[in-house]
Amino acid sequence: MSTQNYWSKNKMIEKVISFFYSGASVNLGIGIPTLVAELLPKELNIFIQSENGVLGVAGRPKKGEESPTLINAGKETISIRKGASFFDSALSFGMIRGGHIDFCVLGGMEVDTNGNLSNWMVPGEKITGMGGAMDLVNGAKCVIVVMTHFTKKGSPKLVKKCSLPLTGVGVVNIVVTDLGIFKPENGKFVIVELASGVSVNELSIPSELI
Amino acid sequence: MDYSKVFTDPKSAVADIKSNSTLMSGGFGLCGIPENCIDALSEMEITNLTVISNNIGNSGRGLVKLLISKKIKKAICTYVGGNPDLEKQILSNEIEVELIPQGTFSERIRAAGLGIRGFYTPTGFxxxxxxxxxxxxxxxxxxxxxxxxxxxxxxxxxxxxxxxxLWFKETARAFSPLMAMAAKITIVEVEELVEVGEIKPEDVHLPGIFVQRIFLGKNYKNDIEFLKIEE
Incomplete structure (x- = not known):
């Protein structure tokens, strides 16, 4: 199977951004989602929240302007936009839990047809910890998962039922993979868009789940 | 002599932290961590600490010093990614761990400091x-x-x-003011120790009522974990 038609990381992020609207507030998870801050068109006027306590993340600092106390939740140096604010973690998560964040974009290990998400540990192998993910998926108005379609071992991450420990139940609204865009709805994955040249067979999702 | 909260050095400020104590440590990753207190603790003969901190250090630094010297019995935290020393100790059962969603972690700490006996949250259902x-x-x-x-x-x-x-810089605030409210004894180290009145009342991020000890820190590393620069 050729992967030449698969979307690049940047293309996946462009697809994520296509769901945003002007003035929206967005929280970005660690990893691929942080690319959103770099690729976001300025005219969209988005306020990016990072749960360590900043609303108004801009992008990367210019050389020499980086600050050890100005970071995102991935502990990477950031810059801020006009209108930004800083606050403590309880207020930050109040913002999230209280439903004030319009979109949260985060990575995933598995998403199932009921909108369940697993992304924080593989028992006996890997412990990432949930960080803010469990609060975010229950608090944000729209939850977008962005992840590669297949694991490194080649198994599909869109599954009938998550097998890994759950992050949230019935929380995922949109999934963007390198093969397309999907919505888990009523026990199925609705295909919103496929990367051009990618066929439904390549998705490795059983036909009764589509 | 008048009662004073000001201590001269980290060693005397943390001297009564004993084995089996429960200890909160502020900061997010390596940002805004109490470097002087951690160094002073790492030189003390203490063990069986329960440590409450978002990351328990990271990238081999910060609280990892206490982790490696086996001073920590139990870690209460939210995120292990970026801290291979902690992940290793968890997977080999050398340390007890309680992982808490970060918003619940923050609010539980806030609740302890502010007299809230419990709360209901959808997080984790x-x-x-x-x-x-x-x-x-x-x-x-x-x-x-x-x-x-x-x-x-x-x-x-x-x-x-x-x-x-207290006044915190940029994103260095995170859990620190919450922890200050939630602990019986809060020990603060600062980059700049000023006279009362120098911080304008409307700029005070944490009122001094929550602080028992304060000292001027020194030799800060202020490590950047992941330097990312505009290309």
Whole structure:
């Protein structure tokens, strides 16, 4: 199977951004989602929240302007936009839990047809910890998962039922993979868009789940 | 002599932290961590600490010093990614760990400091975090979460006065003011120790009532974990 038609990381992020609207507030998870801050068109006027306590993340600092106390939740140096604010973690998560964040974009290990998400540990192998993910998926108005379609071992991450420990139940609204865009709805994955040249067979999702 | 919260050095400020204490430590990753207190603790003969901190250090630094010297019996934290020393100790059962969703972690600490005896949150419903907890249905199913306090908190602020009023720089605030409220004894180290009145009342991020000890820190590394520059 050729992967030449698969979307690049940047293309996946462009697809994520296509769901945003002007003035929206967005929280970005660690990893691929942080690319959103770099690729976001300025005219969209988005306020990016990072749960360590900043609303108004801009992008990367210019050389020499980086600050050890100005970071995102991935502990990477950031810059801020006009209108930004800083606050403590309880207020930050109040913002999230209280439903004030319009979109949260985060990575995933598995998403199932009921909108369940697993992304924080593989028992006996890997412990990432949930960080803010469990609060975010229950608090944000729209939850977008962005992840590669297949694991490194080649198994599909869109599954009938998550097998890994759950992050949230019935929380995922949109999934963007390198093969397309999907919505888990009523026990199925609705295909919103496929990367051009990618066929439904390549998705490795059983036909009764589509 | 008048009572004073001001200590001269980290060693004397943390001297009464004993084995089996519960200790909160502020900061996010390596940002805003109490470097001087951690160094002083790492030289003390103490063990069996329960440490409450978002990351328990990271990238081999910060609280990892206490982790490697086996001073920590139990870690209460939210995120292990970026801390291979902690992940290794968890997977080999050398350390007890309690992983808490970060928003619940923050709010439990805030609750402990502010007299809230419990709260209901949807976070964690349907996951292993809900195991053994009371569930109540509001508009959504929610878990009952209880306060999380400590014997001591060690935190860092950019600026503080002799009463303990604090001002934090940029994103270095995170859990620190919450932990200051939740601990019986809060020990603060600052980059700049000023006279009372120098921080304008409207600029005080944490009122000094929550602070028991304060000292001027020195030799800060202020490590950047991941330097990312505009290309």
């Amino acid at each position: 349907g996951t292993s975090v809900a195991d053994g907890k009371e569930i109540k249905i509001f508009d959504k199913a929610c878990l009952l979460e209880l306060p999380l306090g400590a014997d001591f908190a060690i935190i860092k602020a950019e600026k503080g006065d002799s009463y303990g009023n």
